Amino acid sequence: MSAxxxxxxxxxxxxxxAALLAGVVRRTPLEHSRELAERVGGPxxxxxxxxxRTGSFKIRGAYTRIARLSDAERARGVVAASAGNHAQGVAxxxxxxxxxxxxxxxxxxxxxxxxxxxxxxxxxxxxxxTLAEPLVAAAEHAQRTGAVFIHPxxxxxxxxxxxxxxxxxxxxxxDLRTVVVSAGGGGLLSGxxxxxxxxxxxxxxxxxxxxxxAAFRGSLAAGRPVPLASMATMADGIAVPAPGxxxxxxxxxxxxxxxxxxxxxxxxxxxxxLERAKxxxxxxxxxxxxxxxxxxxxxxxxxxxxxxxxxxxxxxxLKVVQHGMAAAGRYLSLRLRVxxxxxxxxxxxxxxxxxxxxxxEVEHERTxxxxxxxxxxxxxxxxxxGPDHAAxxxxxxxxxxxxxxPG
Numbered sequence: 584m585s586a587x588x589x590x591x592x593x594x595x596x597x598x599x600x601a602a603l604l605a606g607v608v609r610r611t612p613l614e615h616s617r618e619l620a621e622r623v624g625g626p627x628x629x630x631x632x633x634x635x636r637t638g639s640f641k642i643r644g645a646y647t648r649i650a651r652l653s654d655a656e657r658a659r660g661v662v663a664a665s666a667g668n669h670a671q672g673v674a675x676x677x678x679x680x681x682x683x684x685x686x687x688x689x690x691x692x693x694x695x696x697x698x699x700x701x702x703x704x705x706x707x708x709x710x711x712x713t714l715a716e717p718l719v720a721a722a723e724h725a726q727r728t729g730a731v732f733i734h735p736x737x738x739x740x741x742x743x744x745x746x747x748x749x750x751x752x753x754x755x756x757x758d759l760r761t762v763v764v765s766a767g768g769g770g771l772l773s774g775x776x777x778x779x780x781x782x783x784x785x786x787x788x789x790x791x792x793x794x795x796x797a798a799f800r801g802s803l804a805a806g807r808p809v810p811l812a813s814m815a816t817m818a819d820g821i822a823v824p825a826p827g828x829x830x831x832x833x834x835x836x837x838x839x840x841x842x843x844x845x846x847x848x849x850x851x852x853x854x855x856x857l858e859r860a861k862x863x864x865x866x867x868x869x870x871x872x873x874x875x876x877x878x879x880x881x882x883x884x885x886x887x888x889x890x891x892x893x894x895x896x897x898x899x900x901l902k903v904v905q906h907g908m909a910a911a912g913r914y915l916s917l918r919l920r921v922x923x924x925x926x927x928x929x930x931x932x933x934x935x936x937x938x939x940x941x942x943x944e945v946e947h948e949r950t951x952x953x954x955x956x957x958x959x960x961x962x963x964x965x966x967x968x969g970p971d972h973a974a975x976x977x978x979x980x981x982x983x984x985x986x987x988x989p990g
Contacts, residue, residue, distance in 0.1 A: 589832035592739050594781025597746035597774060600647045604747055607679065608643050611635050611748075613755040613887065618859045619875055625884025627875065630752050633864050633893025637699065639820075640748055640771055640891050641672030641735075647744030648733055649676045657682040659729040664688070664717035666819050667696030668892050669735040674703035685724060687717035693819075693896040736770030737827030746774025752887045753779060759786055763888045765870035766790040766799060766841070767821030769830030771891060776837035787839045787883065791874040793867075794843040796822040803835055817903065818849055820867025820892055842881075847910040848873040853900075854907030856890070866903065868892035912970035915940070916963070916990030919980065923959045931961055931985065938979045941966040962990050 611631045619627035632640040649661055660683035663673040670686045677684035684705040688697060691712055701707055710716050725732040734741065748771065752762060762779055766772040769790075776788045792799055793816035802809045802825065810825035826834065834841075844852075849866045852873035856864040864872070871888035874881075895903075908914050921927040928947060935942060944964040967973040980987045 589828055591833055591836060592743055592746075592777055594777060596739065596743040597750060597778045597781070600643070600740070600743040601747045601750055603647055603650055604643060604744065607646055608747070609635055610751055613752065614860065616860060618855070619872075619879070619886075619888075620884070622879035623875065623882055623884050623886060624879075625886070627884060627886045627888065628752075628756055629860060629862070629872070630748065630887055630889045631862065632748060633862060633868055633890050637668070637671040637675050637703070638892055638894040639668040639672070639868065640745055641668045642675055643672075643747050644736075644741035644744035644770060644774070645669065645672035645733060646676040646679065648738055648740040649673070649680050649682065651740050652682075652731055656731050659731065660685060661733050662686070662721050662724045662728075662730040663733045663735070664714060664721035665735060666692050666714055667700075668820055668894055670700040670705065671696060671703060671894070673733050674700045674705035678704045683730075685730060687720045687724070689713055689717055693894070693899070695896055696894050699894070734827075736768035736773075736823075737829050739829070741770050742774045742777070742829070742833065744774065745771040746778040748889060749775035749778030750782075752889070753782055756885055756887055759783065759885055759887055760883045761787045761789060761886045763789045763791060763871040763874055763882065763886060765821050765867055765889065765891050766792050766834075767796070767823035767867065769799065769826045769834050771889070772838060773830045773833035775889070776833060780837050788837065789874070789882070790834065790838050790841040791870040792841065792843050793818040793821055793849065793870065794845050796824075797841075797843045798823060798825050799834060799841045800843070802826055802831055803841065807831070816849075816866070817846060817899070818866035818870060820865060821870060822867075842874050842878075844870055844873040844877055847906075848877045850903050850907035850910050852876055852907075853903050854911060857904065862890065863893045863895065863900070864890055865892050865895040908966075912973050913967055914943075915965040915967050915973045915976060917965070917977070917980070917987040918990045919961045919963075919985045919987050920958050921961060921985065923957050927959065928961060930983075931963070931980075934980055934983045934985070935963070935965065935976065938976050939968075939972070940976045964990065
């Protein structure tokens with residue numbers, strides 16, 4: 584459903600942003616994924632904005648917006664509110680353009696994003712547990728000091744800057760049929776849709792949101808931006824409660840489909856990118872890959888999936904990799920009751936070794952209300968090669984006389 588009362592930007596606006604950004608941002612590579620291509624049945628390319636300056640596409644929109652401020656506006660400085668990637672983009676753009684940047688961030692902001700924002704020269708203020716408090720504080724700061732508020736997505740210059748990703752994809756893959764883009768507030772999605780549809784209206788533009796923060800579906804159904812009552816997703820970069828009026832207008836007019844992915848889909852995508860593409864990707868950045876992995880038949884090749892960012896906290900990366908391995912059937916947790924006699928544990932471990940299961944954790948419990956006298960419970964966490972191997976491990980234990988149950 585379109586919103587014609589809100590004027591859309593055009594392809595010429597994105598072209599102008601591309602000229603402005605020449606020599607400032609990196610023309611990121613478009614890498615072929617053989618594994619995804621085999622699943623889709625045709626070429627699949629990964630647009631690696633995780634390799635962009637500051638580790639995400641955000642520098643494109645931030646620089647375009649700040650560069651177009653007047654000298655008087657830049658003299659007053661700029662202010663932003665962000666959990667990470669937008670903060671880094673604004674901080675670097677401000678530094679390159681010779682203006683001061685103040686950034687309000689939640690206390691829960693990932694430490695690597697916080698450190699990077701500070702390293703780019705921004706003054707940082709931490710407050711609150713979500714982005715709500717920093718947004719209010721940033722608005723108050725702008726009113727009090729005259730600093731220009733740099734919105735993460737709701738501005739024509741920001742959308743035009745982000746749209747330069749779409750121009751590059753078209754140039755790098757002239758026979759493109761489908762482009763898949765992660766979406767939070769919709770700035771990147773809007774810009775890419777403008778760039779692609781202005782040159783190639785036949786190309787299908789597919790948006791991807793986290794299932795626990797999917798604001799666009801409800802908004803599109805209602806015909807206007809509708810805020811979510813709550814959000815729950817590891818993909819903090821696309822956890823936005825509602826699109827803006829401007830991005831809603833672009834998405835409703837230009838985007839062909841909005842899909843959602845689960846937390847398990849996101850975990851599998853990050854593990855896939857690490858193992859198969861050798862790319863470090865944050866959860867929000869991997870949403871497009873997650874959608875292709877979850878339903879490869881839904882995308883007509885050649886496909887370009889935009890990896891929008893790679894700024895992930897190492898602690899979260901460890902958790903996500905473990906979750907992704909479990910979701911992919913690579914972890915297997917089992918409980919077994921065995922006689923309480925010497926050698927019982929050794930027998931279990933020998934059976935596991937025989938079928939090539941790697942023991943990650945083992946727990947041996949002798950006391951418990953559910954155990955019979957003379958019985959112990961062994962709990963094991965195993966690394967397997969996948970679902971088929973996990974089934975083989977369980978079958979081998981059954982043949983050996985054990986009765987394993989899921990742990």
